[in-house]
Amino acid sequence: MxxxxxxxxxxxxxxxxxxxxxxxxxxxxTLGTVRAVAFDAxxxxxxEALGAYGVADVVRLDVDGEPHLTGVAAAALEPVxxxxxxxxxxxxxxxxxxxxxxxxxxxxxxxxxxxxxxxxEGLVAGWKRVFAGSWDVDSVVTTDLALLTVRPNAVRPxxxxxxxxxxxxxxALDAAAAEAAAGGVRLxxxxxxxxxxxxxxxxxxxxxxxxxxxxxxxDFGPVEELADxxxxxxxxxxxxxxxxxxxxxAQVGQTGVTITPHLYIGAGISGAPHHRGGMQAxxxxxxxxxxxxxxxxxxxDFAVVGDLATVxxxxxxxLRARQA
Amino acid sequence: MARRIVVVVKHVPNIHSARAFxxxxxVRGAEDGSLNELDEHPVEEAVRxxxxxxxxxxxxxxxxxxxxxxxxxxxxxxxAFQLGATTAVHVGDDALAGSDYAGTAxxxxxxxxxxxxxxxxxxxxxxxxxxxxxGSVVPALLAAELGMPQLTxxxxxxxxxxxxxxxxxVDGATEVLEAPLPAVVSVNDHINRPRFPxxxxxxAARTKPVTTWTLADLGVDATEVGEAxxxxxxxxAEPRPERAPVELHVDAGSGGEALAEFLVRRGLV
Ligand SMILES: Cc1cc2nc3c(=O)[nH]c(=O)nc-3n(C[C@H](O)[C@H](O)[C@H](O)COP(=O)(O)OP(=O)(O)OC[C@H]3O[C@@H](n4cnc5c(N)ncnc54)[C@H](O)[C@@H]3O)c2cc1C
Ligand SMILES: Cc1cc2nc3c(=O)[nH]c(=O)nc-3n(C[C@H](O)[C@H](O)[C@H](O)COP(=O)(O)OP(=O)(O)OC[C@H]3O[C@@H](n4cnc5c(N)ncnc54)[C@H](O)[C@@H]3O)c2cc1C
Numbered sequence: 001m002x003x004x005x006x007x008x009x010x011x012x013x014x015x016x017x018x019x020x021x022x023x024x025x026x027x028x029x030t031l032g033t034v035r036a037v038a039f040d041a042x043x044x045x046x047x048e049a050l051g052a053y054g055v056a057d058v059v060r061l062d063v064d065g066e067p068h069l070t071g072v073a074a075a076a077l078e079p080v081x082x083x084x085x086x087x088x089x090x091x092x093x094x095x096x097x098x099x100x101x102x103x104x105x106x107x108x109x110x111x112x113x114x115x116x117x118x119x120x121e122g123l124v125a126g127w128k129r130v131f132a133g134s135w136d137v138d139s140v141v142t143t144d145l146a147l148l149t150v151r152p153n154a155v156r157p158x159x160x161x162x163x164x165x166x167x168x169x170x171x172a173l174d175a176a177a178a179e180a181a182a183g184g185v186r187l188x189x190x191x192x193x194x195x196x197x198x199x200x201x202x203x204x205x206x207x208x209x210x211x212x213x214x215x216x217x218x219d220f221g222p223v224e225e226l227a228d229x230x231x232x233x234x235x236x237x238x239x240x241x242x243x244x245x246x247x248x249x250a251q252v253g254q255t256g257v258t259i260t261p262h263l264y265i266g267a268g269i270s271g272a273p274h275h276r277g278g279m280q281a282x283x284x285x286x287x288x289x290x291x292x293x294x295x296x297x298x299x300x301d302f303a304v305v306g307d308l309a310t311v312x313x314x315x316x317x318x319l320r321a322r323q324a
Numbered sequence: 325m326a327r328r329i330v331v332v333v334k335h336v337p338n339i340h341s342a343r344a345f346x347x348x349x350x351v352r353g354a355e356d357g358s359l360n361e362l363d364e365h366p367v368e369e370a371v372r373x374x375x376x377x378x379x380x381x382x383x384x385x386x387x388x389x390x391x392x393x394x395x396x397x398x399x400x401x402x403x404a405f406q407l408g409a410t411t412a413v414h415v416g417d418d419a420l421a422g423s424d425y426a427g428t429a430x431x432x433x434x435x436x437x438x439x440x441x442x443x444x445x446x447x448x449x450x451x452x453x454x455x456x457x458x459g460s461v462v463p464a465l466l467a468a469e470l471g472m473p474q475l476t477x478x479x480x481x482x483x484x485x486x487x488x489x490x491x492x493x494v495d496g497a498t499e500v501l502e503a504p505l506p507a508v509v510s511v512n513d514h515i516n517r518p519r520f521p522x523x524x525x526x527x528a529a530r531t532k533p534v535t536t537w538t539l540a541d542l543g544v545d546a547t548e549v550g551e552a553x554x555x556x557x558x559x560x561a562e563p564r565p566e567r568a569p570v571e572l573h574v575d576a577g578s579g580g581e582a583l584a585e586f587l588v589r590r591g592l593v
Binding site (some may be wrong): 068070071092093094096097099100101103104105107108109110111112113120125129130131132133134135136137138139140141142143183184185186187188189190191192193202208230248249254255258262263265273274277284286288292297298299300301302303304305306307310311312313314315316317318319322 | 337340342343344345362424426453455456458460461464465467468469471472473474475477489493494495497500503507512554555557558559560561564567568573575578580582586587588590592593
């Protein structure tokens with residue numbers, strides 16, 4: 001029998017659903033009847049959004065254990081996908097591993113970091129941009145169940161033609177099963193980082209990112225000013241992080257956050273391969289650099305040769321003037 | 325106590341080279357291939373763990389590096405020797421071509437079990453990601469295959485007798501995790517700074533023996549790995565379409581306005 005359920009793992013259902021989750025629901029609808037799954041009880045706002053996106057079937061996983069442990073989360077999800085064709089989750093580090101363990105439990109095929117998801121001859125296909133954005137790879141999952149982590153900005157969120165009333169059911173994992181699934185791992189402590197400048201969107205899911213590097217010489221003021229004018233998140237190079245100019249969570253690159261925004265603006269950044277690995281799949285790339293020979297200009301759509309300390313504030317002012 | 329540590333390392337195309345696919349597979353030639361840069365960190369971490377031991381225990385300890393890949397992958401093992409590995413295993417077999425995450429983890433697990441057959445393994449170390457596939461899932465899958473606890477993306481690792489404790493920063497949270505040994509631990513590039521190899525190790529690395537195992541040696545069925553066993557199939561792999569040439573604006577007082585005008589023109593604001 002062909003499976004028609006398309007499961008979406010929601011990351012945060014405590015408030016209104018955020019863009020990336022709405023994107024997943026939009027993609028999932030093209031692949032089957034959507035079932036939404038979360039590790040917490042969805043808020044009224046989340047349920048309203050789910051209804052608007054056409055999701056009637058909502059599962060709350062009730063885990064008598066530590067769902068932040070990969071093995072436990074995967075075990076809790078297993079019964080929710082047994083009749084499913086596909087499960088989609090945001091491309092966070094935790095989700096990658098949870099889906100990997102779930103793949104191990106179910107024999108499912110796994111695609112990590114798909115930038116587009118679609119149907120191909122009855123199978124689920126995931127497309128991604130790899131090798132620092134220089135190659136495009138498209139693959140299909142050949143097993144009955146497909147597990148994919150999906151990058152933000154894959155599609156524009158779109159509500160369903162007709163809204164429905166979601167019904168929440170609970171699927172439980174008992175203490176003994178959770179203990180076994182933890183496999184000996186114990187979470188000693190977990191501390192969420194304070195989000196500084198929380199008016200800005202989170203870096204990993206932002207559709208616009210303004211990033212600063214060594215060329216800021218420690219003054220991220222111009223970067224912040226342009227980011228504010230654009231409603232953008234702030235990124236940085238590892239060098240800027242190592243200098244202590246900005247927190248580690250802002251590092252973009254192969255060992256930092258990988259971003260795929262519609263627009264990336266890099267200021268005072270040379271464009272080293274380590275940095276490019278994390279941003280080169282951005283749709284439109286803009287750079288401001290005083291050196292006309294800098295490597296990042298080779299991968300740009302628009303480049304300004306100039307001093308970021310004057311160029312960025314001027315751009316911000318021009319954008320603000322336009323909005324006023 | 326003496327320690328026996330397995331470090332799994334991958335041979336990948338150098339990120340500074342023009343990386344490419346042929347027939348849906350990564351090109352991994354000897355000239356531009358290298359040890360995955362992020363796998364220098366688990367090797368260094370293993371060396372440090374041994375350095376923390378007393379002399380007789382250190383002498384009885386071992387760092388076994390294992391790679392799964394084509395013949396050229398031996399280069400990655402030679403590099404690992406330079407960084408301080410004591411023993412090296414190359415798993416090579418034509419049937420491995422086209423392996424996906426699941427197949428790779430299955431073979432690595434079989435290799436770890438074979439190493440453990442000669443004497444218990446205390447720890448399996450891995451990098452946080454291979455810089456070609458960038459999946460970051462092989463360590464978690466390897467732990468599942470081996471039935472060992474997983475402690476991944478560690479920025480700090482402490483071994484205390486038969487317990488491992490890691491600290492890691494993931495998705496905006498700092499976590500401390502603990503598990504009994506043997507465990508699979510993947511480490512990130514903040515955990516240590518790999519040393520530059522000394523002359524003695526560089527010379528020795530050239531001639532140290534590398535053990536080669538085939539699937540038959542590991543008792544792994546060829547249909548479970550490679551293209552035959554893969555749960556994903558590459559439909560196409562193409563170079564990204566050429567970008568339009570860059571619009572370059574040299575700032576003479578209106579660079580910021582030009583930038584804003586570009587964003588407006590492209591509908592980005
Ligand atoms: C294992 C490893 C992992 C790494 N991972 C990452 C990673 O994840 N992310 C990352 O970013 N890096 C990473 N790096 C570091 C990376 O290799 C580069 O060193 C780094 O990206 C360079 O940062 P930068 O562009 O800010 O500095 P630089 O390369 O020093 O470039 C500064 C640029 O600023 C320009 N400039 C100077 N003054 C001005 C001005 N007034 N106005 C405009 N432009 C100006 C200069 O022309 C120059 O091009 C890693 C390195 C290693 C070894
Ligand atoms: C561009 C690209 C995209 C791919 N996409 C998919 C996909 O969507 N689904 C899929 O199932 N497969 C995919 N693969 C195949 C997959 O990458 C290989 O199976 C690979 O060997 C393991 O994954 P990784 O390179 O992402 O490793 P990661 O999971 O990123 O590696 C983490 C660590 O595991 C260890 N390790 C990984 N591979 C080996 C090895 N061969 N030998 C020894 N140690 C190793 C290293 O310590 C490494 O640091 C893809 C490969 C490429 C090149």
